[in-house]
Amino acid sequence: MTTLQVDQLTKRFAGVERPVVHDISFEVAEGEILALVGPSGCGKTTTLRLIAGLERPDSGVIRLGGRVVASDTIQVPPERRDVGMVFQDHALFPHLSVFDNVAFGLRGLSRSARRARVAELLELVGLRGLAARYPHALSGGERQRVALARALAPQPVVVLMDEPFSSLDADMRLEVREQVRGILKTLHTTAVFVTHDQDEALFMGDRLAVFQHGCLEQIGTPEDVFHASGTRFVAEFMGDSDFLAGETAADGIRTALGTLTRVGALPVGTAVEVALRGDDVDFVPAENGNAVVRERFFRGAFNVYRLALDSGQVVHALKSHTEALPAGTRVRAYISAQHPLAVFPDGQAARLGRCVVCNTEFHHAGPFPMSKM
Amino acid sequence: MQAAQFSRVSRRVRDFSPRLATVAGLIALLASVPLLYVMLRAATADPADWARLLQGRIWYLLGNTLLLVVSVTGGTLLVGVSMAWLTERTDLPGRKMLRWLLALPLAIPAYIGAVIHLVLLRPRGGLLPLWLAERLGHPVTLPSPLGWAGATFILTIFMFPYVYLLSGAAFRTMGASMEEAARTLGRTPWQTLWHVTLPVLRPGLTAGALLVALDVLAEYGTVALLRYETFSTAIFIQLSGRYDRSAAAILSGVLIMLAIIVLWGELHIQGQARFTQTESNWRPAATVRLGRWRVPALLLVLGVVIASLLIPATMLVAWSIQALLNADTAAALFRSGTVGFGNFAWNSLWTALLAAGVTIALSLPVSQLATRHPGAFTRVLSRLCQVGYAVPGVVVALSLLLLVNRWLPFLYSTPFIVVIAYVVRYMPQAVRASEAALKQISPTLEEAAHTLGRGSLLAFVQVTLPLVTPGLLAGAALVFLSALKELPATLLLRPAGFDTLAVRVWVWANDGLYLQAAPAALALVLASALPMSLLLRRERIFK
Incomplete structure (x- = not known):
């Protein structure tokens, strides 16, 4: 009732x-x-x-x-x-x-x-x-x-x-x-x-x-x-998301962290952003990796790493507090999320000052794990 | 239809209550009518009268009045701020006790202080010159308390506590951090005082100084006694001696214009006077070590205390004892004609109490509206209620005489016209006290009462009123205190034979019967001291 x-x-x-x-x-x-x-x-x-x-x-x-x-x-x-x-x-x-x-x-x-x-x-x-x-x-x-x-x-x-x-x-x-x-x-x-x-x-x-x-x-x-954050703002406000740029292709969404298979119908070639939280991203040390550790923030039970991708973008990754890697370490970062990720058409959802965003559709990407680069 | 069913309810929303606004509007009108009426009479006075006065008299009075306003305001600032700084910020010995002694002169009306200093110092026949001549064997000339210099001295030593209390509270509230910041940025303590502390305190001090200026404009007793002519004394003479109401109205009009300018400045600054706030991390400022200046500083403070408190208090007590021991004066005191001391005291008490109660009650709707629905309209109402500050007692008397004669003749020559004068004159104090008290109450308390089923009136009675009662009592005490001391309006408006303590002190002192006047003056001071101590205890510097 x-x-x-x-x-x-x-x-x-x-x-x-x-x-x-x-x-x-x-x-x-x-x-x-x-x-x-x-x-x-x-x-x-x-x-x-x-x-x-x-x-x-x-x-x-x-x-x-x-x-x-x-x-x-x-x-x-x-x-x-x-x-x-x-x-x-x-x-x-x-x-x-x-x-x-x-x-x-x-x-x-x-x-x-x-x-x-x-x-x-x-x-x-x-x-x-x-x-x-x-x-x-x-x-x-x-x-x-x-x-x-x-x-x-x-x-x-x-x-x-x-x-x-x-x-x-x-x-x-x-x-x-x-x-x-x-x-x-x-x-x-x-x-x-x-x-x-x-x-x-x-x-x-x-x-x-x-x-x-x-x-x-x-x-x-x-x-x-x-x-399943409905708007870019919700994704950002509820748990500090990073937004990873990507582009739709025939086989999914291509991003700097690999290709995501996608659900939803956006025309091929559309610029999109994928919302990523720290627990959606993981990495392993690798000389021939795709990112560099910029900084490590100790948060008690876990470490938060700020990673600079070779593409120029910055994402954050969570790791257990027992794993401490110094800044400058070269790593291979990948998306480890076991759930669909929210995808936003690039640019539109960013205009949060307008109420159009109240009705922005969201698109899910999945399933996982995705193909490695 | 459902909508129709609720239409009665919908009018009860408390976005803005028209009923409260109407009541408040009427009160504001009531408070400002005397002023407006005098202005009207001044504007419509006989052009011949205007011309006569403009040919010289007005300019002479204007010069005299402004000179006194400037000198007394400057004097109170100098004495008030330096006393506050010495007792709040330095290691002056005995400063805790001195804080009280510096505030207490507020309980002594300036005209009583003037009587005492005059009796002591007057050039011919003053007690001090006589005593000195007797001791030294030749006549001695002391500085005369008469005229401009004397009036400045007397008014300064009895009015500086206003500024002293304001600046003391400000010194106290202003925590250490701002001054410490100045020190870390390379300023010496002395530079910090001049470049940071005093500028920060300036809005509050200016507001205090302007209130003193208004008081000086309104002052009658002291200047009349010390033979210094100002607008107030000139109007009084026109009213009491020559019965020239037209000239009185013109002079009053000019005086009000002066006062309005000062009041406008004061109201303007009042809003910005939130110069310091007590934050949770407040720490007292570091104490300045006076070092070898300790003794001179202590002597300075003691000098002020002696002139403004100890001498008047001692003389009043000594003369009172003499008067009561002497059979003649004692008899005159208790049975002058048909009425005696008890009657004067009772008249003072009931008129002042009634005025305090009525004034506070009238101030409530206005201040409730002004604090809960701030806006242009409510601000105008609140300001209209404060014009009383700009209406000196003699002007209130004039306008009430004119108004009552014309519209309410049955009030004429009843004591109630005196009470009405007090209400008009001291409404601003009540409005300010009520507004301050109501501002302390978080609006969420009333909202909580609404969500728990109380309408506007019940929420006010059950929640707001109990919480603001101490603040309202303080406001009432202030009005009581002021009404008790009021002189010119009481003198002009009282029915024949209706004497208050203030009136009796004045009449006897003017007749040179200062021994006889002393017990009444002492009673007045003691009666003032009681509400005063209640008020002072609320001041931050005595906590």
């Missing part, structure tokens, strides 16, 4: 030429977690605020639980939308205790029912003993969970979270987001959350919606978005 439906939503701000949210449509099913992800200024937070009713759309329709809450003629104010929101700064009321913060949204309940509901939620978020504390006496992670409990307490149709983990220290972020995902899943809560962190989006979202310049670039499961 669809809980949230956003249809052709557009929002402009005075004095800004481009719409901050441009013609966006998506649906969120009951119990699903949708992550809105993109660089800052891409419109993801505005989309969230439009859903909450904190902003008014210029056009488009928002339905919450089957009810129209925003359209050309309707604008239901946030207090009547039945949404829960977790703010980036948590927005806990500093003059109220943890108990009163969580109870704030529980109205029309008896005293004992309120007490029971608050206790239940504090238990759920693991803060049972802190009901009498005030927000300033809580740690960042505890504040985060109080904010979540407060948003969940009135059993909203959907919980909206605006960069909920960004104010936490890095070491705590991993722990808290696991807890939060666990809580949302336990309660089977429908949630939309905003982040600029691709790792977080991949971890938290049942599905991801990737934003860029106010446009929805791609929406899909984490695997889909990561492996």
